[in-house]
Amino acid sequence: MSVNEAPPTPAPLGLPDVGGPRQPLLDAAGLTCHFPVRGGPFTARRVVRAVDGVSFSVGKGEVLGVVGESGCGKSTTARLMVGLAPLTAGKIVFDGRQLGEDLTLTALRLGAQMVFQDSYASLNPRLTIEDSIAFGPRVRGVSPADARALAHDLLKRIGLDPARFAGRYPHELSGGQRQRANIGRALAMKPRLLILDEAVSALDKSVEAQVLNLLADLKADHDLTYLFISHDLTVVRYIADRVMVMYLGEVVEIGPAETLYRNRAHPYTDALFAAMPSMDPDNRTQTPPLTGDPPNPIDPPAGCRFHTRCAFAESVCGAREPALAAVAGDAAHLAACHMLEPGSGHSKARAA
Amino acid sequence: MSGLVEIDALTVRFGGERVVHAVNGVSLSVAKGEVLALLGESGSGKSVTLKALLRLLPEGRTTIGGALRVDGRDVLTLSGRALADYRGGEVSMIFQDPALALDPVYSIGEQIAETVMRHEGASRAQAMARALEMLTKVRIPSPERRLRAYPHELSGGMRQRAMIALALACRPKLLLADEPTTALDATVQMQVLLLLRGLQREMGLSVIFVTHDIGVAVEIADRVAVMYAGQIVETGSIREIIHDARHPYTRGLLAANLHGAVKGARLDAIPGAPPSLETPPAACPFAPRCAQARDLCRAGPPPVATPGPGRRVACVLETAAP
Amino acid sequence: MAAVTDFAVPSEARARGYWAGVWRRLRRDPAALVCAGVLLALALGAIFAPWLGLADPYQGSMIRRLKPIGTPGHLLGADELGRDMLARLIYGGRLTLFLGIAPVVCAFVIGTTLGLVAGYLGGVVNAVIMRTTDVFFAFPSVLLAIAISGALGAGIVNSLVSLTIVFIPPIARVAESVTASVRALDYVDAARASGASGFTIVRVHVLGNVLGPIFVYATSLTSVAMILAAGLSFLGLGVRPPEPEWGLMLNTLRTAIYVNPWVAALPGAMIFLTSLCLNILSDGLRSAMNVRQ
Numbered sequence: 001m002s003v004n005e006a007p008p009t010p011a012p013l014g015l016p017d018v019g020g021p022r023q024p025l026l027d028a029a030g031l032t033c034h035f036p037v038r039g040g041p042f043t044a045r046r047v048v049r050a051v052d053g054v055s056f057s058v059g060k061g062e063v064l065g066v067v068g069e070s071g072c073g074k075s076t077t078a079r080l081m082v083g084l085a086p087l088t089a090g091k092i093v094f095d096g097r098q099l100g101e102d103l104t105l106t107a108l109r110l111g112a113q114m115v116f117q118d119s120y121a122s123l124n125p126r127l128t129i130e131d132s133i134a135f136g137p138r139v140r141g142v143s144p145a146d147a148r149a150l151a152h153d154l155l156k157r158i159g160l161d162p163a164r165f166a167g168r169y170p171h172e173l174s175g176g177q178r179q180r181a182n183i184g185r186a187l188a189m190k191p192r193l194l195i196l197d198e199a200v201s202a203l204d205k206s207v208e209a210q211v212l213n214l215l216a217d218l219k220a221d222h223d224l225t226y227l228f229i230s231h232d233l234t235v236v237r238y239i240a241d242r243v244m245v246m247y248l249g250e251v252v253e254i255g256p257a258e259t260l261y262r263n264r265a266h267p268y269t270d271a272l273f274a275a276m277p278s279m280d281p282d283n284r285t286q287t288p289p290l291t292g293d294p295p296n297p298i299d300p301p302a303g304c305r306f307h308t309r310c311a312f313a314e315s316v317c318g319a320r321e322p323a324l325a326a327v328a329g330d331a332a333h334l335a336a337c338h339m340l341e342p343g344s345g346h347s348k349a350r351a352a
Numbered sequence: 353m354s355g356l357v358e359i360d361a362l363t364v365r366f367g368g369e370r371v372v373h374a375v376n377g378v379s380l381s382v383a384k385g386e387v388l389a390l391l392g393e394s395g396s397g398k399s400v401t402l403k404a405l406l407r408l409l410p411e412g413r414t415t416i417g418g419a420l421r422v423d424g425r426d427v428l429t430l431s432g433r434a435l436a437d438y439r440g441g442e443v444s445m446i447f448q449d450p451a452l453a454l455d456p457v458y459s460i461g462e463q464i465a466e467t468v469m470r471h472e473g474a475s476r477a478q479a480m481a482r483a484l485e486m487l488t489k490v491r492i493p494s495p496e497r498r499l500r501a502y503p504h505e506l507s508g509g510m511r512q513r514a515m516i517a518l519a520l521a522c523r524p525k526l527l528l529a530d531e532p533t534t535a536l537d538a539t540v541q542m543q544v545l546l547l548l549r550g551l552q553r554e555m556g557l558s559v560i561f562v563t564h565d566i567g568v569a570v571e572i573a574d575r576v577a578v579m580y581a582g583q584i585v586e587t588g589s590i591r592e593i594i595h596d597a598r599h600p601y602t603r604g605l606l607a608a609n610l611h612g613a614v615k616g617a618r619l620d621a622i623p624g625a626p627p628s629l630e631t632p633p634a635a636c637p638f639a640p641r642c643a644q645a646r647d648l649c650r651a652g653p654p655p656v657a658t659p660g661p662g663r664r665v666a667c668v669l670e671t672a673a674p
Numbered sequence: 675m676a677a678v679t680d681f682a683v684p685s686e687a688r689a690r691g692y693w694a695g696v697w698r699r700l701r702r703d704p705a706a707l708v709c710a711g712v713l714l715a716l717a718l719g720a721i722f723a724p725w726l727g728l729a730d731p732y733q734g735s736m737i738r739r740l741k742p743i744g745t746p747g748h749l750l751g752a753d754e755l756g757r758d759m760l761a762r763l764i765y766g767g768r769l770t771l772f773l774g775i776a777p778v779v780c781a782f783v784i785g786t787t788l789g790l791v792a793g794y795l796g797g798v799v800n801a802v803i804m805r806t807t808d809v810f811f812a813f814p815s816v817l818l819a820i821a822i823s824g825a826l827g828a829g830i831v832n833s834l835v836s837l838t839i840v841f842i843p844p845i846a847r848v849a850e851s852v853t854a855s856v857r858a859l860d861y862v863d864a865a866r867a868s869g870a871s872g873f874t875i876v877r878v879h880v881l882g883n884v885l886g887p888i889f890v891y892a893t894s895l896t897s898v899a900m901i902l903a904a905g906l907s908f909l910g911l912g913v914r915p916p917e918p919e920w921g922l923m924l925n926t927l928r929t930a931i932y933v934n935p936w937v938a939a940l941p942g943a944m945i946f947l948t949s950l951c952l953n954i955l956s957d958g959l960r961s962a963m964n965v966r967q
C-alpha cells in the first residue's frame with residue numbers, strides 16, 4: 001500500500017500553505033481564558049483564570065509538547081485553538097492570518113483539529129466509525145459518497161482495515177482502535193495542525209507505543225504539525241521537538257526538548273522531571289520533589305504563582321510576577337523565574 | 353515455606369450475558385512485610401485477582417476455583433461475621449479513585465472512626481483519637497481541622513491520603529492497592545508512593561500493588577509478578593525483572609517503555625492486542641503476538657520454569673534446549 | 675503501515691447496532707414479554723372489535739340488568755342498563771388505550787423538543803423554558819388535568835389536550851437533563867470543532883443518544899395517562915355516556931357494587947391490568963437499555 005498516493009482533496013477541505021516553511025504555523029500571543037464561577041446572586045463574582053497570558057509559537061512540521069499538572073490550563077489552551085473555549089483576550093495567528101481579522105473561526109477549524117483522550121465519550125456510540133469520520137467532511141459539503149471514500153482511505157492509513165472496521169460501533173473496538181478512530185476523525189478535515197490532548201494517556205503502554213509509531217508515520221505522510229499535550233514527561237520527551245511547561249495558567253518555561261531536559265531552568269520543571277519514577281531499583285527516589293497539591297486556578301497566589309511550593313521562594317517572589325526571559329543567553333530557551341533575571345532582587349540572581 | 357498470602361491455581365470466571373475467563377490459574381505467594389507488584393495491562397486479570405482476595409467480586413455470576421489463603425485462613429469459605437471481620441481488619445484495600453471510595457456524606461474523621469469502632473470495639477472518643485493519629489501519619493496538613501472535613505473539600509492528593517489512612521486504621525496485615533496512583537499528577541504520585549513505602553516499612557505491612565506502570569513498580573515493589581490474559585507469565589525480584597527479563601511479554605513491556613527510547617527512532621511496539629477471554633486459553637496466550645513463537649507454544653500451555661529461588665517464567669523458550 | 679491485528683470481537687457484540695441489542699435483551703425478559711403479549715392482545719381486540727362478533731355495546735335491555743358473570747350470551751355479565759359487559763370492555767379499551775397513549779405521544783414530541791432546545795443552548799433560553807415548565811410542574815397532575823378539562827369542557831379532544839399539557843413538563847425536564855449531560859461529552863465537542871451547526875449536531879449526535887432514556891420515561895407515563903383519563907371520565911369531564919370507556923363505566927357501575935360487585939369491579943380490573951402491564955414493560959425496557967456493552 002503506497003502512502004504517497006492520497007486521493008485528491010475535495011475542494012472544501014484543508015487550508016493551503018500561505019506563508020512558506022519559515023513562517024510559524026501557529027503564533028499565540030497573550031492568550032487569556034477566564035471562566036466565570038457560577039455562584040449564587042449573593043456571592044462575589046469570581047473567575048477561574050484557566051489561561052492567563054500564554055504566548056508561544058509552533059513552527060511548521062514541528063512537535064510542541066505541552067506539559068503540566070491538573071489545573072495548569074493546557075487543555076483549555078488546546079480548546080482555544082479550535083474555538084471550543086471562549087477567548088477572553090489575546091490573539092491567535094494561523095499561518096500569518098489572525099483569527100478575527102483575516103481568518104474566520106470556520107477557516108481556523110479547517111487548519112487545526114483536535115484529538116481527544118480516549119474514553120467512552122470520545123466517539124458517538126450510535127454512529128459507526130465510518131460515519132463518525134465522515135461527519136466532518138459532510139458538514140463541509142462533501143458528498144456522502146466522497147466522504148465515505150475519504151473515510152475508508154483514512155481507515156486504511158490509520159491501520160484499521162475498512163472491510164472489517166468501517167461498519168463497527170465504538171463499543172466493538174478496543175481502546176487503541178478507538179483512539180485510532182479518533183485520530184482518523186481529526187484527520188478527515190485535512191488539518192495542518194493536529195492538537196493531541198492527552199491522546200495516549202488512557203492507553204496501555206504497549207498500545208501507546210503502537211499509536212506513537214502511527215503518529216510519527218502520519219506526520220511524515222501528511223506534512224503535519226503537532227501540539228502534543230500530556231502530563232507524561234516520558235512521552236513528551238520522546239515525541240516533542242520543543243517543550244512548553246505550564247503552571248496554573250501560565251507558561252513557566254519553553255525551549256528545545258533536549259535543552260530543557262539537560263538544563264532545567266525553572267524549579268517547577270525541575271520538580272516535574274524529578275517526579276518521573278526511577279527505572280533503577282537500586283536508585284529509587286528518596287524525597288518527593290514537591291510537596292502539596294497543585295493550587296486552585298480560581299485564586300492563584302500573588303506574584304509568581306509557583307512561589308507557595310517553591311524551595312527557593314523569597315519575598316520578591318510573592319511580590320512581583322517574573323517575566324519570560326532567555327536562559328543563559330539562549331533566545332530559544334525561555335523561563336519565568338526571578339532567579340534567572342539579573343537585578344530582580346532574588347539572592348540567587350546575578351546583579352543587574 | 354508459606355507466606356502471608358498463598359494463592360494456588362486461582363481461576364475466576366464471570367458468567368451472565370458475556371462469559372469472561374478473567375483469571376486462568378494464578379499461583380503466587382507474598383511473604384510477611386513484602387511488597388509484590390502485579391504488573392499488567394488492561395484485561396490481564398490483575399484487578400480481579402486483587403478483588404478476589406477480599407471477596408469483592410459479584411457473588412451471583414462469579415465462579416471462583418482454586419485456593420486463596422491469607423495467614424493460613426481459607427478466604428473462599430469465609431462468610432458473615434468472619435468475612436466482615438476479615439475485611440478491613442486483616443486485609444484492606446485502596447482504590448484508584450478516592451472520590452468513589454469515600455462516602456460523600458460523612459466527614460473523613462467519622463469514616464475512619466467508624467471502622468475502628470467496628471473492628472476493635474473502641475469508644476467514639478478513642479476511635480476519633482486513632483483517626484487523628486492516622487491522619488497525622490499520612491501527613492495531611494492540619495489534621496485536627498481535616499477530621500471534620502468532607503471528601504469534596506479535599507484535593508485529589510489529600511483524598512488519596514485520607515483513603516490510605518482509612519485503610520490502615522485497624523492495622524491490617526495485608527494492604528491491597530488497586531492502581532492508587534494512576535489518576536494522580538506526577539508530583540502527587542511520587543509523594544503518595546513515598547508515603548506508602550514509608551508506612552509499609554514502619555508497620556511491617558505486606559502489600560500487593562496492582563499497576564500498569566513499570567516505573568511505579570520499581571519505586572514501590574520488592575518482587576514483581578507480570579500478568580497477561582489472566583495468567584502469571586513471569587515472577588521475580590524487581591532487579592531480576594528489570595535487568596534480566598526472560599519472558600517475551602515482559603521484554604516487550606520494557607521495550608515499549610519510553611525511558612530509554614531514542615527520539616525519532618521507531619518504538620518496539622508489541623503488535624496486536626490481548627485475547628478476549630471468552631474461552632480459557634488452551635495454549636500460551638501470548639503466542640499470537642510473540643516474535644519468537646514456535647509450534648510448541650500453540651500446542652499446549654507453556655511449562656513453568658524456575659531458573660532461581662522465587663523466580664518463575666512460563667515460557668517454552670526457558671526450558672528448550674539452547 | 676502495518677494493519678492492526680484484530681482481537682476476536684466478542685460474539686455478543688457482533689449484533690449490529692444499539693437497538694438490536696436492546697431488542698435481544700428484551701426478548702429474554704419473561705415478565706416484559708408476557709406483559710407485551712397482554713397489551714398486544716388488548717390492542718388487537720380494541721382495533722378489531724367490530725369484527726369479533728360481539729354484542730352491540732350500546733344495546734341495553736331492562737330485563738338483563740346486572741346479570742352475573744357467566745350468564746349464557748353474556749360472558750362477563752351485563753351492566754346497569756343491560757348492555758353486554760364483554761363488548762363494553764373491549765370497545766371501551768379503544769378509548770381508554772387511545773387516551774392513555776395519544777397524549778403521551780404528543781407530549782413526547784413537544785416535551786422532547788423543548789428539552790433539547792433548553793439543554794443544548796443553555797443560558798437564558800434554558801432558564802426561560804425550564805422555569806416555565808416548573809410552574810406547570812408545581813401543580814399535582816390530577817388537579818391540573820381537572821382544571822384544564824374543566825376550563826375546556828368535557829369531550830375526548832379536550833381530554834387529549836388537557837392530558838398532553840399535564841405531561842409536557844416532566845418529559846421536558848428529563849429531556850433537558852439528558853441533553854445537558856450528552857452535550858458535555860467529547861464527541862459533541864469534536865462535532866463542534868468540525869464546524870457543524872447546532873441543528874446538525876443535535877440531529878446527528880445528540881438526538882440518537884437522548885431519545886432512549888426519554889422514551890423509557892414516557893412509556894412509564896402511559897399508565898398514569900390512562901388512569902388520569904379514566905379519572906376524568908369518572909368525574910364527567912372526559913368521555914360522555916353512552917360511549918364505553920373504562921373510567922366512565924366505573925362511575926356508572928358505582929351503585930351496582932352492592933348488587934353485583936364482580937361486574938362492577940371489572941372496568942377497574944381492566945385499568946389495573948393494563949396499567950400494570952405498561953409499567954412492567956417500561957421497566958423491562960429500561961433494564962434492556964441500561965446495559966453497557
